[in-house]
Amino acid sequence: xxxxxxxxxxxxxxxxxxxxAPGALTCERIATAQNIPNRFLxxxxxxxQHARLVTSQRGREGGYRLALPPSEISIARVMRVxxxxxxxxxxxxxxxxxxxxxxxPLASVWVAAREAYRRVLEEVTLADVVANKFPDHVAELIDLxxxxxxxxxxxxx
Numbered sequence: 130x131x132x133x134x135x136x137x138x139x140x141x142x143x144x145x146x147x148x149x150a151p152g153a154l155t156c157e158r159i160a161t162a163q164n165i166p167n168r169f170l171x172x173x174x175x176x177x178q179h180a181r182l183v184t185s186q187r188g189r190e191g192g193y194r195l196a197l198p199p200s201e202i203s204i205a206r207v208m209r210v211x212x213x214x215x216x217x218x219x220x221x222x223x224x225x226x227x228x229x230x231x232x233x234p235l236a237s238v239w240v241a242a243r244e245a246y247r248r249v250l251e252e253v254t255l256a257d258v259v260a261n262k263f264p265d266h267v268a269e270l271i272d273l274x275x276x277x278x279x280x281x282x283x284x285x286x
Contacts, residue, residue, distance in 0.1 A: 252264050
């Protein structure tokens with residue numbers, strides 16, 4: 130799993146907006162709260178606005194706000210704004226990948242991995258993260274001790 134800085138910043142900005150909902154926040158306030166470079170954040174907020182996840186308003190009461198309730202915006206939806214597909218292999222969707230010979234079944238592994246990734250990211254909303262309350266199957270994964278260790282740290286048994 131690889132999450133770029135841009136995707137991480139977009140999700141964190143969306144979470145700030147979710148916590149403030151239905152109110153608005155300035156770009157500067159979000160940038161300060163999440164330690165995100167302001168110019169970078171402006172571009173990200175523009176992307177989120179173009180995707181109709183965020184609206185903006187000028188003036189005294191102005192700023193950015195979510196265009197939908199936080200409970201209707203999944204983490205995956207925000208991620209897709211910045212990276213397109215959640216999982217890809219050499220720029221292709223996993224189901225479009227074809228390998229020769231003994232590697233042919235590997236495409237099925239990529240499809241299964243994407244589905245596992247989706248089951249978390251599609252079902253966790255901004256509201257869930259703000260409330261620190263997750264769907265049961267996600268909470269079970271979070272509670273696994275092995276989830277908190279990198280693969281190299283796991284025992285070979």
